[in-house]
Amino acid sequence: MRVMLVDDSPETLEVLVAQYQLQDEVEVVGAFSEGASLLLALAQSAPVDLVSVDIQLGAEDGFALCERVRSRYPMTHVVMCSIEADEEMRRRALRAGASHLLAKPVLSRELKSWLDVMFRPSLAGEGRVQSGEVLSEHELQEASRSPQSVREIVAWLDSLRPDVV
Amino acid sequence: MRWRQARVRTEPSLKVQTTGDQTTPAAGESAIDRDGTEGWQTDQIEDGALIAIADQLIILKVAADAASYPTLTMPDHDHVRVLVNGVRVRGEVILRGDDLILVETDTLPPQAEVEVTVSDDRLEVRACVVRRHGSTWRLADAPWAEQIVVRVVDVQIPPPWVSVSRIQAAVTASGCCGAWDEEALSRLASGEDAPLVVLRGTPPTMGVSAHCELLALPAEYDPLHRRMRMNLVTTGTIIAKVVPAVAGQPGSDVFGNPLPPPPPSPSPLPGQGVRVIGDRVVATCDGRVVATLQEIDVVGELAIPGDLTVQDGAVEFPGDVVVLGDVQDGVMIQAGGTITVRGSVYGARLSAERGIFVAGNAVHSQLYAGQLHRLCLALEPVLGSLAESFADFRASYVTVVETALHRDGGSRKIPMIASVLLDQRYPELTQALRSLIADEYQPLSMFDSHFRQMTDEIRARWIDLQRTSLTLSDIDGLRIRLTQCRRQAQIYLKACVAEVCVSSLTSSVVHASGNVRVVGVGVFASSVEAGDDIVVEGFARGGFMSAEQSIRAGEAGTPLGVETSFRVTGAEGTIDLAIRHPNTLMAIAHRRDRNLVTQRHVHFTGSE
Numbered sequence: 039m040r041v042m043l044v045d046d047s048p049e050t051l052e053v054l055v056a057q058y059q060l061q062d063e064v065e066v067v068g069a070f071s072e073g074a075s076l077l078l079a080l081a082q083s084a085p086v087d088l089v090s091v092d093i094q095l096g097a098e099d100g101f102a103l104c105e106r107v108r109s110r111y112p113m114t115h116v117v118m119c120s121i122e123a124d125e126e127m128r129r130r131a132l133r134a135g136a137s138h139l140l141a142k143p144v145l146s147r148e149l150k151s152w153l154d155v156m157f158r159p160s161l162a163g164e165g166r167v168q169s170g171e172v173l174s175e176h177e178l179q180e181a182s183r184s185p186q187s188v189r190e191i192v193a194w195l196d197s198l199r200p201d202v203v
Numbered sequence: 204m205r206w207r208q209a210r211v212r213t214e215p216s217l218k219v220q221t222t223g224d225q226t227t228p229a230a231g232e233s234a235i236d237r238d239g240t241e242g243w244q245t246d247q248i249e250d251g252a253l254i255a256i257a258d259q260l261i262i263l264k265v266a267a268d269a270a271s272y273p274t275l276t277m278p279d280h281d282h283v284r285v286l287v288n289g290v291r292v293r294g295e296v297i298l299r300g301d302d303l304i305l306v307e308t309d310t311l312p313p314q315a316e317v318e319v320t321v322s323d324d325r326l327e328v329r330a331c332v333v334r335r336h337g338s339t340w341r342l343a344d345a346p347w348a349e350q351i352v353v354r355v356v357d358v359q360i361p362p363p364w365v366s367v368s369r370i371q372a373a374v375t376a377s378g379c380c381g382a383w384d385e386e387a388l389s390r391l392a393s394g395e396d397a398p399l400v401v402l403r404g405t406p407p408t409m410g411v412s413a414h415c416e417l418l419a420l421p422a423e424y425d426p427l428h429r430r431m432r433m434n435l436v437t438t439g440t441i442i443a444k445v446v447p448a449v450a451g452q453p454g455s456d457v458f459g460n461p462l463p464p465p466p467p468s469p470s471p472l473p474g475q476g477v478r479v480i481g482d483r484v485v486a487t488c489d490g491r492v493v494a495t496l497q498e499i500d501v502v503g504e505l506a507i508p509g510d511l512t513v514q515d516g517a518v519e520f521p522g523d524v525v526v527l528g529d530v531q532d533g534v535m536i537q538a539g540g541t542i543t544v545r546g547s548v549y550g551a552r553l554s555a556e557r558g559i560f561v562a563g564n565a566v567h568s569q570l571y572a573g574q575l576h577r578l579c580l581a582l583e584p585v586l587g588s589l590a591e592s593f594a595d596f597r598a599s600y601v602t603v604v605e606t607a608l609h610r611d612g613g614s615r616k617i618p619m620i621a622s623v624l625l626d627q628r629y630p631e632l633t634q635a636l637r638s639l640i641a642d643e644y645q646p647l648s649m650f651d652s653h654f655r656q657m658t659d660e661i662r663a664r665w666i667d668l669q670r671t672s673l674t675l676s677d678i679d680g681l682r683i684r685l686t687q688c689r690r691q692a693q694i695y696l697k698a699c700v701a702e703v704c705v706s707s708l709t710s711s712v713v714h715a716s717g718n719v720r721v722v723g724v725g726v727f728a729s730s731v732e733a734g735d736d737i738v739v740e741g742f743a744r745g746g747f748m749s750a751e752q753s754i755r756a757g758e759a760g761t762p763l764g765v766e767t768s769f770r771v772t773g774a775e776g777t778i779d780l781a782i783r784h785p786n787t788l789m790a791i792a793h794r795r796d797r798n799l800v801t802q803r804h805v806h807f808t809g810s811e
Contacts, residue, residue, distance in 0.1 A: 047766035048728075049727075049728035049745025049746055049765055050746070050747075050766050052728045053712075053729065053730045053745070053747055056710070056712050057712070057730055060569065060712060062642060121768065121797055122795075123795065141795075142747065142766075143747030143749050143769070143770045143788070144747060145772075146732060
């Protein structure tokens with residue numbers, strides 16, 4: 039899985055890169071402090087599976103950046119990452135096309151759980167979540183609450199099968 | 204409520220007829236004579252005079268040609284009522300000579316009740332004597348006057364005393380029996396109003412399970428951990444003696460019901476690297492004696508005299524690893540015990556089940572302490588759920604096999620039945636079995652033989668083509684392995700959590716099932732996750748810190764607003780920061796707070 043990240047805080051960016059790199063089958067192919075650099079890298083590189091976008095990106099608007107990424111690269115998932123992570127932010131992130139909103143500080147087990155649901159075919163089930171699909175808000179909330187066990191994630195996905203967009 | 208009535212009829216001779224109770228005037232009231240004849244010069248009394256005496260209102264000398272009539276002003280009082288000719292009066296009333304005045308006063312009697320409560324464990328009975336003063340309301344005496352404003356006096360009546368026998372009767376009436384506390388009874392009877400334990404049942408006594416008692420072994424001072432540590436022992440050393448179990452004694456509660464003795468508290472049992480011979484525990488390998496609440500182990504120790512570099516290769520050791528120098532870039536250490544580094548750690552990955560202690564700094568490194576504990580936290584529910592699915596799968600298998608045996612040629616298909624069932628009806632079971640052999644559980648395979656045997660069996664018999672010839676004995680065999688692994692995972696979960704202690708952290712990732720302590724300069728741009736608490740003596744600048752119970756840090760963030768996040772997942776947790784610079788997030792449960800100005804001595808909890 040190829041991942042790019044953008045966050046205006048260099049310390050946070052460093053920690054996020056470390057957390058993604060520690061996940062199985064994840065390759066961080068770019069980490070940027072501004073949206074323009076991210077868009078340039080996306081245009082010049084091979085397809086990227088996931089982009090992590092900070093909502094408060096200095097003077098830039100993370101939601102707008104998310105919309106641009108999603109409109110140009112519909113097969114690329116966007117996960118937004120923010121210190122402000124209330125329900126309103128979550129709704130705005132989903133409206134902007136993000137697949138999920140991760141609240142800072144990001145726990146490694148939360149990141150793993152979400153990546154398992156979204157990207158690991160052996161755990162998510164055959165054809166359950168295809169690239170470019172977006173889970174509904176309810177499903178994402180359920181996913182964020184679901185325990186870490188692989189078995190329960192599988193069971194959860196099974197129960198939600200009819201609602202997958 | 205007792206009523207007292209005084210009925211008064213006026214007489215020119217001042218003779219008064221009364222009905223109802225006559226009460227003695229309270230102290231401080233007027234000493235006016237009850238019949239009103241003595242001590243008064245009636246000649247001096249003006250026309251239309253009125254007197255209040257002994258809860259009576261008496262009218263005197265209202266002649267037909269009187270120049271004025273007496274007046275009475277009666278307040279609206281709940282407990283004293285004045286009736287003139289049968290009609291209750293309030294406010295100012297003009298009285299005539301033939302008016303019949305009736306005074307009604309209330310009395311609230313005093314009370315003393317015994318309240319009895321039984322403790323939750325039904326081993327104690329508390330009694331409390333609730334006393335309440337009574338009250339009686341009286342008319343204040345007033346001398347002869349043309350106008351009287353009635354004043355009501357509230358006279359307190361002290362509560363009665365309660366005897367020891369009455370307290371005992373109240374307790375016995377609630378069905379309780381046991382040993383009386385005579386001192387408490389006499390204190391209650393003498394007026395103490397606090398609840399006191401007056402009766403006790405017989406508590407059961409806890410037994411002692413069979414356990415190991417460590418012998419006194421030579422110890423040496425460990426400067427890094429700042430404590431004494433037992434010396435290395437050699438194979439054959441007697442390290443502990445076995446103490447047999449002692450049964451507990453049953454008791455009885457205050458209702459006379461028997462109470463079974465509680466289960467004995469967990470005691471250390473022989474663990475790894477030891478063997479019980481007779482009533483002695485003997486070391487079966489050279490190493491350190493490690494005693495926890497659960498086990499007494501002898502853990503081998505690997506000491507590396509200088510720096511550890513990538514040229515030394517990955518270190519995997521079931522016991523403790525001690526590096527007297529630095530751990531250099533690219534090194535990986537996996538230890539079943541603890542990892543102690545006397546120097547610093549640079550760009551390395553350290554994983555230890557009992558704790559990681561670094562005297563120096565950790566830079567661009569990953570430190571994992573108690574990974575088995577973390578893995579078992581995720582694994583145990585998986586195994587529990589898998590056991591249920593597996594029982595269902597086995598039942599289906601038996602049914603289908605029995606059906607096949609009654610069909611022509613069905614017996615030839617029996618070897619395929621398990622595989623088809625897994626594909627068609629239990630795909631999630633296959634996925635769950637696959638998940639058990641995923642890379643994330645490999646540390647378990649390394650240190651736990653039950654898990655290793657189970658995953659080997661899954662690989663050999665239950666994945667892909669190998670499963671085409673599964674039999675009932677294979678199914679039962681794996682079922683037993685799953686149960687064993689689940690039991691072992693539960694043991695790991697009960698084991699002590701592992702902590703990380705380091706001087707400082709820079710651009711590193713730290714996970715600990717217990718505490719994380721950073722005792723030096725601080726934490727910089729790092730991700731720290733702790734199962735219990737995080738304590739940072741110095742700075743915490745940039746990055747994420749998450750703990751289950753609490754976080755304490757000296758100075759969080761920077762004056763320039765470097766983004767720094769703290770999170771406590773337990774709702775009852777706390778975050779304490781001596782200095783909190785701008786742009787520092789604190790989150791506990793669902794409560795989140797980010798500041799814009801510097802704050803000092805911040806104490807943050809999950810509630811508003």
